[in-house]
Amino acid sequence: MRQNISSSSLFRSRRSVREKVNLFRIRVIIKQWAMRRKSEKLIYLLLLLPVGLVFFFMSCGKKKAEGAPDTSAEINYSPSLDIFPNPERGFIHTYIVKSGGTPLSSAQLGLLRKENISMVLRVFYLDSFKDKPIDEAGLSLIQADLQKIRDAGLKAILRFAYTDEITGTDAPYDIIEQHLNQLKPIFEQNKDVISFVQAGFIGAWGEWHSSSNGLATTDNERKVLFKLLEVLPSEIMVQVRTPGQKQAIFNTASPVDQSIAYSADKKARVGHHNDCFMSGGSNYGTYSNVTAEKTYISNDALYIPTGGETCPPEGGYDPSCPEGRNEMKLLKWTYLNLDYYQPTLNAWKSSGCFDEFHRNLGYRLVLLKSKLLGQAVAGQDYSVSISMTNTGYAPLYNYKVTSLVLKNTATQNVYSFELPVDIRQCKPSGTFNIDQPVKLAGVSAGNYDLYLKIADKADNLKNRAEYCVRLANTGVWTEDGGMNKLMQQIKVSAQ
Template sequence: MKKIKMTNHYILGLIFLAFNWNCQSDGGGTEPTEEPAIEAGVSQIDYQVSQQVFTNPERGFMHTWTVFSEGNAVDPTALDNLKNQNVSLILRLYYLEQFKDGPLSTVQLELFQTDMERFREAGVKCVLRFAYTNDQNGTDAPIDVMETHLDQLAPLFEENADVIAFVQAGFIGAWGEWYYSSNGLANTEGREALLTKMLEVFPENIKIQVRTPLYKQAIFGYSTAMGSDIGYGTSDLARVGFHNDCFMASTTDYGTYQDIAAEKDYISKEALYVPTGGETCPPVDIPLADCTTAETEMELLKWTYLNLDYYGPVLDGWRNANCFEDFQRRLGYRLALRRATLADEVSNSLQLRLDMENLGFAPVYSTKNSYLVLRSTADGTLFKKPLELDIRRLLPDSTFEWEETLDISDVPQGSYELLLEIADAFESLQGRPEYSIRLANANVWEASTGFNDLNHTITIN
C-alpha cells in the first residue's frame, strides 16, 4: 500500500501548497503509519468503509448502445432503468454508413444532440465511438470525409463536453477498431492523421483512447511511459489513453500486445493519468478469465470501465463465482475516508486534515471541484470553501493525507456541520448529485445534496 502525503498551509496570508510523495510500502495496511497527537479541543473522527455497491460518475460497468445512421435516439425509459443497475456510463457507438462519401445530414447531427441532452437529463455520461461499418469486409471512409464529419460535430462536442466522459478513437476500419481499412488508413500515417484531428476538435479536458499501446507509441514516437509532469497536463500526449476490445481473450488479447510484459507495464504506468477500458470477447487460446485472473489484470492495467453486454460467458462466470459485485465496487476509483482531524471550536480559520484511500482499480481522470461545506445547524445556510485538493492524485492502492487551512472569517458565528463535496468541474452539472463523487463510507452520503457528511460539528465564535 502506497502512502501519499499532501499538505497545504496558509502562512501570513499566502497560500503555500507542498506535495510530499512517499512511495515506500507501509506493510499493506490502510491506516497512516503514524498516529497524530490529538490536542485538546480537537476531535478525531474515524470512518467505517462500506462494502455497498453504488454508482459513481465516469466509472464502472457500462452498456453499449449502437445506432445506425439517422436511427432512434436513446430511450429515456432505458436511461431511467440504469439507476437500478448502478450504471453511470453508456458507450454510444454511432455507425455513419450512409455518409461515407459526403457530409453528415442535419438529421444525424440532431440525433447526436438529442442523445447528449437525454444523457444529461438522466444524470449519466457517455463514452463515444464512431465507425462506418460493422463488417470486417466492409468499407470505411476516406480521411478527408472523416475530417469533414469531425468538423461538423465539433460544435456539438464543445456544447456537450460535460456529459462526454471519454472517446474511443474509432472511425477507421470495421467497428472503428483501427485494424481493417478499405481506404488504406490502418497504418501509422492514417491513424496519426485521424488522432490529430480528433485532438483538435474535442475539448482539451476530454481524453481519447486508442486500441493498442503500440499505436500510441508509434504516433508519438516514444516508448517510455509519461510521468506526472506530463500526465496531469493537457498536452496531446497527456490526452491519449487505451481501450481494449478483447480483454483477457487470448495470450495477446487478439493482437493488442506484441511484447506483452513490456506493453502491459507501459499501460500500467500511463494509466495513472489516462483511462483504460473496453470489453471482453470469446477466448481462443486461454480459459475464460476467472476471478483471480481478472482482478490481477484490472489492478495492473487500472481498468475504469467494462462492457456489461459482451462477452456474456465471462461475465456470467464472475457472477457464478461471486466476484462480479467486487468488480462493480472496484472498477475505476472507489474513494473512502479513513479519518478526519478537526477542531471543535474555531474563529477566523479552520484547519482540515483528511486521511483517505482509493480502493478501486484506477484513479479519477477528470478534474473535479472540491469544497468543504459548512451548513448552519440553525437554518441550513451553506458556506462553501474551495479546496486545493486535486482528487486525481489519490492513486489506487494508496493512502492520502490532506491538510489545508481555510479562511472562514466571512462565516457568521454559530454551529455548523462539516461536509465534503467533490463536484463535477462543469458549471452545467453543478448541484447535480448524480455527478458528484460518493465516498465509500457508511453514514456519510447525502443523496439529495451530493455531499459527504464528515460527521463533525464545529462552533465558530
C-alpha cells in the same frame, strides 16, 4: 576604595534592573496595543495596574480561537461494501445506432442508475455519410442523445465508425476531417457529459484495422487522432485500440508521467480501450509484446483511462476471478461493457466475484480519518485535516472540485469553500491527505455540520448529486447536494 558586595546582593540588583526593563517594555507594548483601539483612558488605566493584572487583561482581550485549547476531534471512519454508482467509472452498457436509427430512450436511460451504472458507450455509425457531410438529422440525433444522457444523470463514452463488417468500407481521410469539423460544436456543447472518446473512424467497428481507404497505417492513424484531439475540448481524453498504436504514433514507449499529466500535451490525453479483454495470449492482437506492453499500460494508466469489453477466450485461457482481478488491478481498468462477452461475465457472477468487480472498477475513495477543530472564528483560517485512500483499480481522470461545506444546524444555510487539491492524485492503494487552511469568509455565527463535497467542475452539474463523488464509507453520503458527511461539528463565533 572598592566595595565588597556579596554575590546574592549583586544578583538581586541585576534582577531588579531586568524587572524594570521588562516592565518598561510591557508598558510600551500595552500602550501600542491600546492605541490601536483608540482608547486613551485604557492606556493610563493599564499603565497603573500591576504587571500580573496587565497580563490578565491582555489575555482576556484575545479572540477565543487564538488562545483556546486544542478542541480538535479525530474520527476514524468505517469503510462500506455497498455497491453504488459514481461518475465516470464502473460497468457500462453499450448502445449502437446507425444513420437514421432510433434515438436513445429516456425511459431506458432513467433505469440505469438502479443498476448502479453511471456511464454508457454510445457508438454512432455514420454509414450513410461516407462520401458527404453529416446531415442535420444526423447531427440532431447526436445532440439529442447527449442531452438525454445529461437528463438521466449519466455520462458518455463516444465512438464514431462507418461500418460494422470486417469487409465493409470506411471513409477517406478528407471526409473524416469534414465530419470532425462538423462534430466540434457538439463536443464543445456537451463536454460536461463526455467522459472519454474512443478514437474510432478507421476500419471495421472503428477499431483501427481493415480500412478500405488504407487508413490503418501509423501516419494516417496519427492524422485522425491529432485531428480528433484538435476538435475536442482539451480536457477530454481519447482512447486508442492498442498500446502499440499509441507508441508508434508518438514514437516512444515511455508512458505518461507526472511532468505532463493532465496537460494539453497530446500524449497525456491518449489512453487505451481493449475490446478483447480477458481472452488470453495477445488478446486477439491487442498486444505484440504482452508483458512489456501491459507494464506500459499499467504506468500510463496512472494518468489516462483504460477500459473496454471481454472477448471469447482463446487457446484454453480461463478468465477466472483471480485472473480478472489481477488484470484489472494491473491495467487499472476504469470501465467494462456489460453487453459482451456474456459467458465470461456470467462465470464471474456464478463464481462470486462480479460484485467485487462492480465495486472496484475505476476509483473507490474511502475516508480514513479526519481531525477538525470544534471551534472557529468567522473570517479567520480554519485548519482541515482529512485522510483517505483509493481501494479501486484506477484513479479518477477528470478534474473534480473538492470543497469543505458548512451547513448550519438551525438555519440550514450552506457555505462552501473550495480546497486547493486535486483528487486525481489519490492513486490505487495510496493514501491522500488534505491538510489545508480554509478562510471562513462570510460565515455567520452558529453551529455547523461539516461535509466534504467532490463535485463536477461544470457549473450546471456541480450541484447535481449524480455527478458528485460518493465516498465508500458507512453513513456519510447524503443525496441532498451530493455531499459526504464528516460526522463533525464546529461552533463558529463572530469575528
